[in-house]
Amino acid sequence: MYADVAVIGGGASGYASAVEIAEACPDTEIVIVERLLRTGKKLTATGNGKCNLSNKSLKAENYHGSVDAMKIIRKTPDYNDFFVRKMDIMCVSGSEGREGGIYPHSNSSATVVNAFRLKLDSLGVKEICDFEVKGISQKNGKYILTSEKDEIVCRKVIIACGGYAGTSFGTDGSMLRILKNMGYKTAKICPAVAPLRVSPDRLKGLKGVRAKGKISAVSDGKVLKTETGEIQFNENNISGICVFNLAYLFQKYEGKMKLRADLLPETDENNLTIYLERVRKNRSEYNIDELLTGIFVKNLAVYLVKNTLRRPMTDKINSVTDNEIKKLVKVIKCLEFEVTGCSPWQNAQATCGGIISECITENLESRLHKGIYFCGEILDTVGDCGGYNLQWAWSSGIWAGRNCAESLKGGKR
Ligand SMILES: Cc1cc2nc3c(=O)[nH]c(=O)nc-3n(C[C@H](O)[C@H](O)[C@H](O)COP(=O)(O)OP(=O)(O)OC[C@H]3O[C@@H](n4cnc5c(N)ncnc54)[C@H](O)[C@@H]3O)c2cc1C
Incomplete structure (x- = not known):
């Protein structure tokens, strides 16, 4: 089959690029080529089915990689212009305390997928599903995309x-x-936007615990980045949005990275010491496993006392020494875990790494193959959790599509 433009991948960036090209070049034949039986599958799952499609505060520090995401995002329409005005999707800001995040008003990602379906249909963009591109070659100035059973000939990819x-x-x-x-x-x-693995031995007793706090990625004693939020302790990893936003650092600091949690960021060491000294007096006849009752949930309270004081839990609170209180304060403010790995790909929301900037022009066109454009997560940039990755997918899709359309028209490139 023949198409002027073949968009490989029926996801967020593929959708956005197809809309852009079809609007700019109405007589162009465009196909979206998708290996699954339908397009938009990942989009439907985003944001726990609610689709956190952008963020009100988009900054360079939210993106990591050799491709300058913000440079492209600034050149493309914001969520109001693209989603509200062009796609007719009503949007709201913030859902369940996720400040800054932009969501469809319906709180349903299916709304976004359906709006794209209508838009692409109205623009005459075709979809070819169950077609996994296994090879890309060139013949007579055209590109040939091959699957196991078929091929598509096209001018631009x-x-x-x-x-x-x-x-x-x-x-x-x-x-x-x-x-x-x-x-x-x-x-x-x-993997990025993902949990980080730590030794299961270090997590014994903590499985299922959620604690609000600050968490930092640390390497060679240097704090690389700090995030605040709910820290979730699992059987063999630590997760939560705050941890997700540190995961990309594993790419550079593999084997020499620690997570350091401050479980009481709002209380300094001095005040915490005074607090614990008071508890020692008030609960003097109780067992030491009750020392942190009132600060943390039971499992966390016991874990901290057990692993720091290392003595029978039946000992009485009045036997706790000043030095032990000092040790506990240190641990509560600075609980460290060696990062032993990142999570499996199925648990990750984004990919850190990808095609590096030197392979593409400012227009997201390949420097190796003229007429091939890139967009979305395949490029070497990854955003934080909170709508940043989808914003990159839309913006890079629009930008690649716009430049592809310009080249089709033979205009400025
Ligand atoms: C569970 C989950 C939740 C997420 N939630 C959010 C969120 O709320 N907000 C946010 O900003 N980001 C979120 N993300 C990240 C975001 O979804 C991705 O960064 C974004 O979808 C990437 O868009 P893309 O177009 O580059 O690729 P994708 O959306 O991944 O689409 C790529 C498409 O290409 C197809 N494909 C791959 N190879 C081939 C081939 N050889 N031939 C044909 N087709 C092929 C795939 O089947 C897929 O449909 C989430 C990710 C996950 C996994």
Whole structure:
């Protein structure tokens, strides 16, 4: 089959690029080529089914990688212009305390997928599903996309295949492997917006505990980044949005990274010491496992006392020494875990690493193959949790689509 433009990948960035090209070049034949049986599968799962599609505060510090995401985001419409005015999706800001996040008013990601379905249909964009692109080659100035049983001949290609994260939504990194064989370079790939693994021994007794606090990624004693929020302790990893936002650092600091939690950021060491000394007096006849009752949930309170004081839990609180109180204060303010790995791809929401900036022009066109454009997670930039990754997908899709459309019109490139 023939198409003027083939968009490989029916996800967020592929959708946005197809809308942009179809609006700019109405007589162009555009197909979205998708390996799954339907497009938009990952989009439906985003934001716990609510789709955190953007954020009110988009800053360079929210993106990490060699591709300058903010430079492109600034050149493209904001959520109001794109979603509200162009896509006719009513949006609201903030859902369940997630300040700054932009969501569809319906609180349902299906609304976003359905609005794209209508828009793409009205623009005449076709979809070819169950077509996994396994090879990209060139013949007579055209590109040929091949699957196991078929081929598509086209003039321009938009590669919007995502990365490795969320494997059950069609993204298994296979396109990155194809591109590597075509000569493209990638930054080191690792899961981002994901839990971080720590030794299960260190987490014994903490499984299921959630605690509000500050958490930092630390390497060689240096604090790399600090986040605040709910820290969730699991069987073999630590998660929560605050941890998700530190996960990308694993790419650079693998094997030498720690998580350091401050479980009482609002109380300084001095006040905490005074507090514990008072508790020692008031609960003197009770067992030491009650020392932190009133500050933390039971499992966390017992874990901290047990692992810091290392003595029988039947000992009485009045036997706790000043030095032991000092030790406890230190641990509560500075509880450290060695990071032993990152989470499996199926538990990650984004990919850190991807096609590096030197392989593409400012227009997101390939420097190796003219007429091939890239957008979305396949490129070497990853955003924080909170709508940043979808914003990158929309903006890079629009920008790649706009430049592809310009080249189709033979206009400025
Ligand atoms: C569970 C989950 C929740 C998330 N929630 C949010 C959120 O609320 N807010 C946010 O900002 N980000 C969120 N993200 C991240 C965000 O969804 C992604 O960063 C974004 O969807 C990436 O868009 P993309 O277009 O690059 O790729 P994708 O949306 O991943 O789409 C790529 C598409 O390409 C197809 N494909 C891959 N290879 C081929 C091939 N060889 N041939 C044909 N088709 C192919 C895949 O099947 C897929 O449909 C979430 C991610 C996950 C996994």
